[in-house]
Amino acid sequence: MQGKPISRLLAAPLLAAPALALAAGPAMEGAIQKQATNWHAIIMFLVFVALTMGITYWAARRTKSAADFYTAGGGITGFQNGMAIAGDYMSAATLLGLTAMTFTSGYDGYIYMMAFFAGWPIILFLMAERLRNLGRFTFSDITAYRLDQGKIRTMAAISSLTVVCFYLIAQMVGAGQLIKLLFGLDYNVAIFAVGILMMVYVTFGGMVATTWVQIIKAGLLLAGGTLVMVLAFSQFGFSYSEMITRVTAVHKLGDKLMYPGSLLADPVTAISLGLGLMFGTAGLPHILMRFFTVTDAKEARKSVLYASGFVAYFFNVIFIMGLASIVIVGQNPEFFEGGDLQGKLIGGGNMVAMHLSKAVGGNMLLGFLAAVAFATILAVVSGLALAGASAISHDLYARVIKKGQVSETDEIRVSKYATVVLGLLAIVLGIAFEKQNIAFMVGLAFGVAAAANFPVLILSMYWKGLTTRGALWGGYGGLVSAVLFVLFSKSVWVDVLHNPAPLFPYTQPALFAMPVAFLLAYIFSKTDSSVRARNEIDAFDDQYVRAQTGYGAAAASNH
DSSP states (O other): OTTSOHHHHHTOOOSSOOSEEEEOOOOOOSOOOOOOOOHHHHHHHHHHHHHHHHHHHHHHHHOOSHHHHHHGGGOBOHHHHHHHHHHHHSOHHHHHHHHHHHHHHTHHHHHHHHHHHTHHHHIIIIIHHHHHHHOSSSTHHHHTSSSOHHHHHHHHHHHHHHHHHHHHHHHHHHHHHHHHHHTOOOHHHHHHHHHHHHHHHHHHHHHHHHHHHHHHHHHHHHHHHHHHHHHHHHTTTTOHHHHHHHHHHHSTTGGGGGSOOGGGSSHHHHHHHHHHHHHHHTTOHHHHGGGGSBSSHHHHHHHHHHHHHHHHHHHHHHHHHHHHHHHHTTTOGGGBGGGOTTSOBTTOGGGHHHHHHHHHHHHHHHHHHHHHHHHHHHHHHHHHHHHHHHIIIIIIIIIIISTTOOOHHHHHHHHHHHHHHHHHHHHHHHHHTTTSOOHHHHHHHHHHIIIIIHHHHHHHHHOTTOOHHHHHHHHHHHHHHHHHHHHTSIIIIITTTOOSSOSSSOSOOHHHHHHHHHHHHHHHHHTOOSHHHHHHHHTHHHHHHHHHHOTTOOOOOOO
16 A cells, blocks of 8 residues: 555555544445355344343433433443443454554554644543533533524534534444444445344433443444454564564565655645544534533543553553454464455455454354444444534524424424434435445544534633634534535545546645634634624633532432
8 A cells, every 4th residue: 555645555545434533434445345254243233232222221211301301311331431431442444444554554644643642632631521510411502502502502412513514424324234244244235234223222212321331332343453463463472563563574564664654745634634534523412412421521531541451551552453353363364265365355455353353263263253343333323313413403404494382292203213314315325325435534523523513612601702702603604614625625526526627636634724713713703793692702701610610510310
């Protein structure tokens, strides 16, 4: 991959989109080949589904109010929430894509992981405490705290739904391709399975069920990854230097394997990608929503600390797995088509982690890791669906349409309807986009989160001078510019719309769309001399006291 252009390397979050983020990890580049039916994996996955259905039944009996449905009643501990956030962030793409990237490009894979990780200190030091003290159910509670409720919530809901929809498409297409790859099931069967299970978790169990699905999945992923890593590392006598010596001796890049390579060949795209991943993470609605599930600001900070630790540990596990597989998988003819070490890996390049698990632990460990990869997608899409449903029911229906004059029962009912609609939409779009290169959707999701959600959110918390007019111009300006930059980039303008040349030369929008959002918010706030603007600026002092002390913040529910 050393010789590949950076645009292709950075488009790698192609099919199995994040958690991160994605959290989005790079994955699924190249042809996806259906494998033989993996009964070990299917049986283990059915055990996971049975366990989580039991949790959903238990959660449904505890979900009595809107607070229970949206935020698990605010009763989740910092450790539990940290595990759930890590579960939201560590995707199947992270496991498969970053292992494959390390296998191919070595240190470039680690640089990519660091870009994902850089968003967590921002959330920890700048956002976690104020999010918990000011918000109740969604991040628009904070942006609309002292501004015009109807207009700001509408804008926040539109940008949230944009992020959620594009993220869902990427996850659903990734799910179908992954399950075809790992389980040997048909694409459409996989799409329906993921969509229906997601609807059941969220509709009946709300945030309580979603949280525990994410916690269990994170525990399984950490345990499975660690087991594979330990078994692989043991073949090098648990010596990192021994492993590096043997790896560089057989890899085509030699010593260059452990140096930065093509990932940094285009610094503008690399910086834009880094900014998108850093600030996009801090603007993803399903990540931000998790901070309202804890009891207080102290637990919110602890949850980021725990999540950071779990994610950092997992990235190091993946890096060692990727390096070890260069020798264990890359030198074993059993894993190559026709036994040719210079040929293609069976199943495609993203099967590196799976082949490694089979090499060190046999079919049982392979089945376990494949089942965990499927569970990973379920956890992520459940979090996304809940974030989208809350934007529709809490922000648009309850606060904009009904002006707050709505019962909790009605609000929860609308949220459940919204979940079903989002689930059906995800299934339809997942099938419709099966053959499409959906890398740009991941870029757009992070770009919108970084350019539309993050600037307005951080300014509303820290800048006294922000007014409704400034927030609207900044939010919509960031949203529109991020969408246009992606539309005019090579990812869409050339690859999808088949135009001869892109109108925008870079594939990542954050470096250009974020300044647009901040600048518009500043200019239109500063030039707003209306009475309402003065009142909004004066109201900042009250907001500041609550942000610092938590006085008046929503408390946990009693069960």
